Amino acid sequence: MNEGKYSSPLNDIAGRFTPYLYLAPTFIVVSMFLLYPLFNTFIFSFTKWSGLNEMKFVGLQNYFRLAEDPKFWSALTTNLIYILLFSVVPTVLGLVVASIIGRAEIKGARYFRTIFLTPQVVASVAIGTIFGWIYAPSFGVLNRFLESIGLSFLTRTWLGSSSTAPYAVGLIGTWIWTGFCIIIFLSGIQKINEDVYDAAKIDGASAWQTFFYVTLPQLRHELVVVFILTLIRALSTNVFGVVSAITGGAYNTRPISLYAYQLSFVQYEVGYASSVVVILALVIFTFSSITFLLEERGG
Amino acid sequence: MRNRSFVSKFIAYTLLIALAVVTLVPFFVTIMGAFREHTDIIIRGPLALPNEWNFQSFTKAIFEYNFDRYLVNTIIITVPTVFFSLVFGIMSSYALAFMEFPLKRVFTLATTVLGIMIAAVFIMIPLYQLMDTLNLIDTYLAAILPQVAMSSAFSTLVIRSFFLGLPKELLDSALVDGASSWQILWRILIPLSKPAIVTAGTLTTIWTWNSYVIPLVLLPNADKAPLPLGLVLFQGTYRTNIPLTMAGATITALPMIVFYLLSQRHIVKGLSQGAVD
Amino acid sequence: MKKTSLVSVSLIVMFLLMSFTLVPSVSAQNEQVTLNLWDIYNRPTQQPIVKKAIKEFESRHPNVEIKRSVAPLEDMKVRIMSALKSKKGPDLFIVNNGENMMGPVVRGGHLLSLDKYAQKYNWEEKLMSLDTARYTEDGTTFGKGNLYGVPFQAEYVGVYYNKSIFEKYNLSEPESLQEMEEVCQNLKEEGVTPIAVGLLDDWQFFHLFGEIQNSVLAHYMGADLANDYLNDLILSSAEDRTWDNGAQVRAAKIAQEWAEKGYLIDGFSGLKGDDAMSVFAAGKAAMFVQGIWYAGSISEKIDAGFFLFPSYEKGEGIPPQVGGVGVPLGISNYSDHPDLAAEFIDILATSKFTADISLEKGALPAKAPIEQRYEEGTLNYDIVQGWNKVNKVDRLVPYLDWATPTMWDTMAPAGRKLMKGEIEPEKFVEKIEEDYQKWLEKKPQ
Incomplete structure (x- = not known):
């Protein structure tokens, strides 16, 4: 039982295997129902396969093709915009808003929190339709609003041009995820002991200093949650439903995941699509590992 | 001093209300859409109020399109998913946050990021094969198990971060008293972590509630379909029925909003326990 | 203490293992037959026809139940492809024409050639040209060869x-x-x-x-x-x-x-x-x-x-x-009851009510010419005239x-x-x- 670094009084159930026992349920379900199928996808990425006929192994051919596929690279560029608007902007906004309202005694905080959560519960079909109306050219909410405040020169066909559409779609991500970030950060801020703030006050720290030296370090674990999750949504899961519901990928709005989907189920290139998915997984995996490492360092 | 706190409160409220309005506009349009014809939306704009409050779309969705049945199915899928994923997530977070063991980094990634990073649609073909081998196709379990996996991973991510923020000394006194690891988890950590658990629970509930691709493929039996599969029935090829879609989306969303509103009692309680003035 | 905690942990782990053994036993052995139907026919002009065809079929075969499930085309493709990989899936499913879907599915060998049923039920005569639902058996040429799907509406x-x-x-x-x-x-x-x-x-x-x-x-x-x-x-x-x-x-x-x-x-x-x-x-x-x-x-x-x-x-x-023809319905090669499935297709495509309901709702049955039954000056009149x-x-x-x-x-x-x-x-x-x-x-x- 005494293994130096790993010995702990918590290892009481099965000695040094105790941590693994606690991890087992999650690890088993994840391995079985997600990692095992994902491993299959990894295998598919070395094949030429329509998804319906016999698989043919082609080695690394799909990956070479990927490197030269302009559609993949253009999806990647679009995805950078989505990372900014689905992940970075909501994280920053969420942080700012949460730290402003976090310690104020807000009446009806419950209701505000609920409101911030509503974007999560609206089905993507509805989101696609509604934002279609918000960005619509003539009867659109946004254009009408701009006209009404005398900014008619700013009105445009938001979704009908490659220069605005990716941002217009990205802002839907901002709409969905800012509230989520606020909620997570709020729960973190309210956990911070008031004493720390009092001490900062006594030291004469400014609001900015308090934020950077007190609030931010205390929120680093929440930052990890928010950043990893929104990054995954921007690259992989959520972005896909949103974009296919609103533009279907038109005007440079197609992210990598939607491209992979269309390759699989519209163009019947499941083998090739799998290589796209593998690359996507690698990107997410790398970013997340770095995030976790930074979290450790920060501690 | 007074003045200053008044100003900061004023800023806080203004900011909150502005954000709330922006957040609510699309949701408002969704609900109003259930009462309006598509042409009316074009003519009078998406923000106008309905000409009449006709609940026909709702009754039609519920009684003609069996949304009542879908609602029950959704609950059957969601409740066990959330329960097990919270238990699993709490357990794995405990190990990741408070224990040291070899390969911890690998396990951290495997029980968090790896579980949530891939859109379900990309693993459906092998997942179908797996469920077919297990003879689970067309059973609720087929939809529940992958969802438990994703939700456990997400819960682990959230709860782990909360655990990490708790002072390690918390455990010491309990250990001195001779409590077992299991008791420490249930008697000390879980009550303290209510906010994180409720947050993880709420979000996994919402995402399970809206899960589409997994039941689409693994639960093709229409009698067992959850709400999101009902919602797409209003999308004919080339044509979507707007009032019905919006009514369906509202029916799908409302239980979640009520649920969240109620679940926050616990968050508030959990917080006020910690905030000793 | 230690023991109880060990028990609780292992209980939860057990849940997983049990999930796999507690498989519902679906082996009620009587004459009951189930036909699974996966389609995308959820326009208001299509729903009532499919529902009526199911009713009609089930009244002819009281021992057969048709289980229908509807989703939009793109989503249905995900479902169909996932199931076909395991050589499973429904007896009847939609196969959109051409390289959009039918080509790859035929090349994978998942579809049953319907020519013998076409002869039996006389589809070529009762319906409009079905060439766009044909592929050569190897799936290389579209528009001729075997019949792999039958539509019930046209557009x-x-x-x-x-x-x-x-x-x-x-x-x-x-x-x-x-x-x-x-x-x-x-x-x-x-x-x-x-x-x-x-x-x-x-x-x-x-x-x-x-x-x-x-x-x-x-x-x-x-x-x-x-x-x-x-x-x-x-x-x-x-x-x-x-x-x-x-x-x-x-x-x-x-x-x-x-x-x-x-x-x-x-x-x-x-x-x-x-x-x-x-x-x-x-x-x-x-x-x-x-x-x-x-x-x-x-x-x-x-x-x-x-x-x-x-x-x-x-x-x-x-x-x-x-x-041309609407999205056709095909029969899976893995169906245990292809004859019954074909009979359902026949009811769906050639019944009188199919034409009646289609026309009543402003759609066209998969036939040409169509008898004009609208008054001149209506939209539907124009559509039928144009079609003919x-x-x-x-x-x-x-x-x-x-x-x-x-x-x-x-x-x-x-x-x-x-x-x-x-x-x-x-x-x-x-x-x-x-x-x-x-x-x-x-x-x-």
Whole structure:
């Protein structure tokens, strides 16, 4: 039982295997129902396969093709915009808003929190339709609003041009995820002991200093949650439903995941699509590992 | 001093209300859409109020399109998913946050990021094969198990971060008293972590509630379909029925909003326990 | 203490293992048969027909239950592909025509050839031409060979027009492309939006461009040769045909000019297809070039008429029109009850109620000609008249995006650029030809 670094009084159930026992349920379900199928996808990425006929192994051919596929690279560029608007902007906004309202005694905080959560519960079909109306050219909410405040020169066909559409779609991500970030950060801020703030006050720290030296370090674990999750949504899961519901990928709005989907189920290139998915997984995996490492360092 | 706190409160409220309005506009349009014809939306704009409050779309969705049945199915899928994923997530977070063991980094990634990073649609073909081998196709379990996996991973991510923020000394006194690891988890950590658990629970509930691709493929039996599969029935090829879609989306969303509103009692309680003035 | 905690932990781990052993036993051994049906027929014009067919079938076979499940096409494809990989799935499922779906599914060997049932039930006689549901057995050539699916409805694209707007400005149905442009010009000058179209949905461009293209091709080649040319390109992937010719460029140019001259609704590039339809149905545009699937939604709202897309010059006869059979239903090779499945298809496709309900709701059964039962002056009358006219001269041509598996993804962005004036018509045609050539190289031989 005494293994130096790993010995702990918590290892009481099965000695040094105790941590693994606690991890087992999650690890088993994840391995079985997600990692095992994902491993299959990894295998598919070395094949030429329509998804319906016999698989043919082609080695690394799909990956070479990927490197030269302009559609993949253009999806990647679009995805950078989505990372900014689905992940970075909501994280920053969420942080700012949460730290402003976090310690104020807000009446009806419950209701505000609920409101911030509503974007999560609206089905993507509805989101696609509604934002279609918000960005619509003539009867659109946004254009009408701009006209009404005398900014008619700013009105445009938001979704009908490659220069605005990716941002217009990205802002839907901002709409969905800012509230989520606020909620997570709020729960973190309210956990911070008031004493720390009092001490900062006594030291004469400014609001900015308090934020950077007190609030931010205390929120680093929440930052990890928010950043990893929104990054995954921007690259992989959520972005896909949103974009296919609103533009279907038109005007440079197609992210990598939607491209992979269309390759699989519209163009019947499941083998090739799998290589796209593998690359996507690698990107997410790398970013997340770095995030976790930074979290450790920060501690 | 007074003045200053008044100003900061004023800023806080203004900011909150502005954000709330922006957040609510699309949701408002969704609900109003259930009462309006598509042409009316074009003519009078998406923000106008309905000409009449006709609940026909709702009754039609519920009684003609069996949304009542879908609602029950959704609950059957969601409740066990959330329960097990919270238990699993709490357990794995405990190990990741408070224990040291070899390969911890690998396990951290495997029980968090790896579980949530891939859109379900990309693993459906092998997942179908797996469920077919297990003879689970067309059973609720087929939809529940992958969802438990994703939700456990997400819960682990959230709860782990909360655990990490708790002072390690918390455990010491309990250990001195001779409590077992299991008791420490249930008697000390879980009550303290209510906010994180409720947050993880709420979000996994919402995402399970809206899960589409997994039941689409693994639960093709229409009698067992959850709400999101009902919602797409209003999308004919080339044509979507707007009032019905919006009514369906509202029916799908409302239980979640009520649920969240109620679940926050616990968050508030959990917080006020910690905030000793 | 330690023991109880060990027990609780292992209990939870056990849950997982139990999940796999607690499999519900589905082996009630009696004569009960279940036919699974996966379809996408959820338009208001289709739902009641499928429901009635199921009822009819189940009353003929009390021991058979048909379990139906509906989802949109793209999602249904995900489900079907996942199931077919395990050689599972439903007895009956939809197979969209061409390389969009039927080709790959036939090549995978998942579909049953329906020819013996076609003979038994006499489908060729009772229904319209089913060539677009045919593939050679190896799945290499579309449009001939075995029958792999049977549709129960048909559809085609034409021009809806708002009668009160036409009356107000004293306009009549155009009989040539030039007259069509004159109508647009007049409307434009009166401040009325001539044509509603929403390019955020790619198919709205395909249909509009397809109609213009057909008209131009018929002018240069003659309608019959244009028909053959399009069938060769879209159905047969003919090696000796090319998209890159003067007529195609001319067609692309006309489409582009319409956009430039303001004949299309303002902001068409950022409008959704459904919204474009509603703009027309709200009376805010004079014409709408689309398929008959919108007839119900339109006639609910306004008094609209429908005419065939005009020929290039007056008196050239009817140019080919975009359209054909609806999405067909096929039988899985893994079905244990193909005979029953075929009987269901027969009920669905050839029953009298199929035609009755289709026509009542403003859709067309998969037949030609169709007996006219509407009053003159109604939208549905126009649609049936048009259908019979087109079929009399046999001028239906398939949808452009059936041509190659990547055509959708090529033509959609190229078309949007064309309509926004970002590329020349020549470049547009070049891109389509390039896609076609790539397909000729790699298509299964």
